[in-house]
Amino acid sequence: MTPNAASAPSGPSRRSFLASTAVATAAVAGGMPLLAACGGSDSGSRDGTTSGKDAKKILPAFVASNVVKPDIPAKNGSAIGFTSKLDLATLKTSVTKKLGKGGKVTIMSPFWGSPPKQNNAYYRAMNDLIGVDVVWQNQDGNTYDQKLGAVLASSDIPDVVVVPGWNMNGKIPSAIINKFADLGPYLSGDAVKEYPNLAAIPTDAWQRSLFGGKLRGLPQPAPYVTGIVPLYRKDVFDKEGYEIPRSADEFMALAKEITNAKAKRWACLDMKWTAFQNFGVLSGSEKPLWWNLVDGKLICRIETEEYLEALEWARKLFAAGVVHPDSELGKNAPDPGPKFAAGEFLIYPNNITQWWSRTGEQASQNPEFKIWGMDIWGHDGGNPDLWAEQPAGIFAFINKKASESVIRDVLAVANVTAAPYGTKEYMMTNYGVEGTHYSVKDGVPVKTDKGNNEVMNAYVMVASPAATLAHPDFPDVAKGQVEWQQRMGAFTKKSSFWGMQITEPGRYTNLGNDFEQLEDDITRGRKKISDMQQAVSDWKSKGGDKLRDWYKKILDENGSAAS
Incomplete structure (x- = not known):
């Protein structure tokens, strides 16, 4: 059961995306994935x-x-x-x-x-x-x-x-x-x-x-399983005959069909977080989850082609004019709830707790309103490659x-x-x-x-x-949430440092802090993909490669907790 969820802004940061639902998270027994930013001094770094x-x-x-038997067991x-x-x-x-x-x-x-x-x-x-x-x-x-x-x-x-x-x-x-x-x-x-x-x-x-x-x-x-769901207006989709997209190209085509700026309707908010999921990018929530061992070498999420491809696709959505203007405002954009309920946009990625809270908000005043979770799809139309949260x-x-x-x-x-x-x-x-x-x-x-x-x-x-x-008040939502998690969980893998508590040495604490702003600048057309490539090169020379060695030593000495 969940109390009223705090609303996340329409262009959330890594921290606000997850911390904004802390009230709801704390009281959903067990909660949802939450952000743990790593930092600290060299002492105790391992x-x-x-x-x-x-x-x-x-x-x-x-x-x-065995005191109580759940209606839907974990899977x-x-x-x-x-x-x-x-x-x-x-x-x-x-x-x-x-x-x-x-x-x-x-x-x-x-x-x-x-x-x-x-x-x-x-x-x-x-x-x-x-x-x-x-x-x-x-x-x-x-x-x-x-x-x-x-x-x-x-x-x-x-x-x-x-x-x-x-x-x-x-x-x-x-x-x-x-x-x-x-x-x-x-x-x-x-x-x-x-x-x-x-x-x-x-x-x-x-x-x-x-x-x-x-x-x-x-x-x-x-x-x-990831707690970030592409939420959508199922009632409008059903009425208009819109089909759930199964690839990046299908999403773009649907977004263009939905969007009519003169009528004050856009397809979506900033879809960057869904793009990361669609393209199989390593988790961006906690810094140890940025890393994964591939063919004997630790690779960071920002070094991958998938990362650049996800940003480019999210940029194309903005460039096509299918993203609601509020998303241009970034992380200080207003609460998306009222405009989502008004139908100004039909899709937005956010914490799974909003599936329930938006339902509760609209239940009495807008009985036809139905929010639901869209299954995450692979960008090429295949199954997604998802990464486990802590x-x-x-x-x-x-x-x-x-x-x-x-x-x-x-x-x-x-x-x-x-x-x-x-x-x-x-x-x-x-x-x-x-x-x-x-x-x-x-x-x-x-x-x-x-x-x-x-x-x-x-x-x-x-x-x-x-x-x-x-959610005894909306049991169909609870069923939908768990079944969504189970379907997405089937495509979820654990990266090398999943399940481990790691504190990075103080000299590396702020090394990756500027990437989120650069991501948003790129998706909004203010910077180019080449700017990200240069930033990654600078990150390597300023300590990224040494940080890689530091993580590799942890892995060599402790092994992985993932199984």
Whole structure:
């Protein structure tokens, strides 16, 4: 189940594309792929790359949960799906005894919106369920990186600090290694069985929680299938008889057929991110995913022909006049929702969470409106070559100075928040107290005003169950989302550093920062493909080739976590 998703701009950056849906992501059990920008100092630059036999000694045992059976099991890296209505009378119990010992735990976490008062009904109910007095230090999610840096540089660190992957830059990764506890003694191997819901978190997500060779993070699992979907107006397509394109040429022909600038209708927004998928370009979300071993040599995404071909195709769309003028504005363009609903454009790539949120926005005022996800196609009409995203993107860490009792209490919190969909603990975590924060009408939970004010992105930030999609209000959307992931997952491959936590040395941190702006300049006709070729040449000489050697050494010494 998903709360209202924050809107991403029509020309999103790598960070805004994924971070903009953080509110939704945090509360879709397990979330969606999220950005983790890499950076850091040379110290610890190879830390957190543990894999293979070394990782097996550290990772928690996996014990699948059998408390609730999903309507659609996970497949090909997808989330699990639920399409049935909710029946509160049949909710299962996944935490049979209160594991908290009544201690007090402070948690600092990003928060989007206005934080509720500390002693509200939702917080009291959750703390009573867990047996822990959680005190929240909620911080503005939009400026969280600034607060995070200041707190981690101080001696006054809360018991728990939540760190989204996109905030792991600068000195944050080395601070994680130096200032947070090793959870191995409590969770490695069979020890995790004391916390059954944590034991049911997929191993890939725990692999991502290894920092400095130790198990330090409590993860939010995510599907590894790309979270960026070419969303389209299915109702208009059906009415006009438009067919889903299966190649770059077919898309261009369709775009020209749709577009009528005088009538204020264009085919699409900036399709750069879909172009990267269509042409098989390595993931651009997290810097380690830029690299892949090909015939014994590490290749970076920006060095490939596919990268240039994708940019050229995206440029041709702009040049043909089929892209909505808002996309010319780039990443500061307005929210695409209203103009998409008005039919000013019919296709745009964005986070999969918008499939549900746009449906919800229009359900009462525009009942004919139907947004759907277009299958990604190979540019030449064949199957696409897609690249896996990381299997976890937000982590909670426990202060290294915390006592064993505090650590145990935090794990008690996480064991409740990681409860699967269909359980009493999940409903309490995500919806609060029945009658106070929500009611269920025709099998659909509906939040009250109090629920909307109090049950927001707090406890869901500590840990989550296996990635889950469940929208009782729009079960067809949940089904469509999971089935889309499963179809696309069949064409998804894992690159060499998939699933690994890697912090690049500080001297390379900003090396690739200018490429995104250059990409946008090229697609909008302000720069040429030759400018990108020159930029790649400069990147190599300024450190790209040395960075390649650095990554290759990691791969030689640690092996790949991908299988």
